[in-house]
Amino acid sequence: MKADIVAAIPSLRAFAVSLSGNPDRADDLVHDTLLKALGSMDSFTEGTNLTAWLFTILRNAYYSDYRKRRRETADPDGALAARLEAPAAQPGHMDLLDFREALQKLPADQREALILIGASGLSYDEAAEICGCAPGTMKSRVNRARNRLTELLGLEESQRLESEAAAKPKARRASESAAPRR
Known part of the structure; x- marks a missing residue:
C-alpha cells in the first residue's frame, strides 16, 4: 500500500501544480495530502482506487486552503501590520x-x-x-x-x-x- 502511495506522488504533484499554479505551493499540498492520507489509512477501503482517494484528499485540501487564504491579506513587508494598534487594556x-x-x-x-x-x-x-x-x-x-x-x-x-x-x-x-x- 505504501509503495502505491509513493508511486502516486508525481501524479499528485502535477495535479497540485495545475490547481495552485505554484510549484512551491504544490509541494506543500502534496505533503499535506500524504500526511492526511497516512493519518487516516483506516478510512481507506481496500480494493477501491487509492489514487482517486489521494486526489480527493489533495483537492479538498486545496479548496479548504483557498477559502482560508481568500480571507487573508498579503503583507510581506509588514506595512499593514505596522499601522494596526490596539489600545492598552491596563489603564x-x-x-x-x-x-x-x-x-x-x-x-x-x-x-x-x-x-x-x-x-x-x-x-x-x-x-x-x-x-x-x-x-x-x-x-x-x-x-x-x-x-x-x-x-x-x-x-x-x-x-x-x-x-x-x-x-x-x-x-x-x-x-x-x-x-x-x-
Missing part, C-alpha cells in the same frame, strides 16, 4: 479599580441611589419607590454621590458632566428633557 482596568474603590467610600444610601439610577437605568420615581423615599430625596442622593465621586476620582466638573451624558440612555435623556421641571 481601563485600573480606572475601573479606582472607581470601585471610590464607590465603596460613598455612604450606603448614596451608593444605592447611584447604582439604581446610573447602573440599573431606573427612573428616579422607580428608585425612590424601591428605597422608600421621595423622588426629590433620590435626586439629591444621586447628585451628592456624583459630586463625591468626582472629588474622590479627581475629575474636573466638565469631565463628570460629559461622562454622565454619555452614560444616560438616549431614550431616557429625551424623556427627561421633555418632562416639566418642578
Whole structure:
C-alpha cells in the first residue's frame, strides 16, 4: 500500500501544480495530502482506487486552503501590520479599580441611589419607590454621590458632566428633557 502511495506522488504533484499554479505551493499540498492520507489509512477501503482517494484528499485540501487564504491579506513587508494598534487594556482596568474603590467610600444610601439610577437605568420615581423615599430625596442622593465621586476620582466638573451624558440612555435623556421641571 505504501509503495502505491509513493508511486502516486508525481501524479499528485502535477495535479497540485495545475490547481495552485505554484510549484512551491504544490509541494506543500502534496505533503499535506500524504500526511492526511497516512493519518487516516483506516478510512481507506481496500480494493477501491487509492489514487482517486489521494486526489480527493489533495483537492479538498486545496479548496479548504483557498477559502482560508481568500480571507487573508498579503503583507510581506509588514506595512499593514505596522499601522494596526490596539489600545492598552491596563489603564481601563485600573480606572475601573479606582472607581470601585471610590464607590465603596460613598455612604450606603448614596451608593444605592447611584447604582439604581446610573447602573440599573431606573427612573428616579422607580428608585425612590424601591428605597422608600421621595423622588426629590433620590435626586439629591444621586447628585451628592456624583459630586463625591468626582472629588474622590479627581475629575474636573466638565469631565463628570460629559461622562454622565454619555452614560444616560438616549431614550431616557429625551424623556427627561421633555418632562416639566418642578
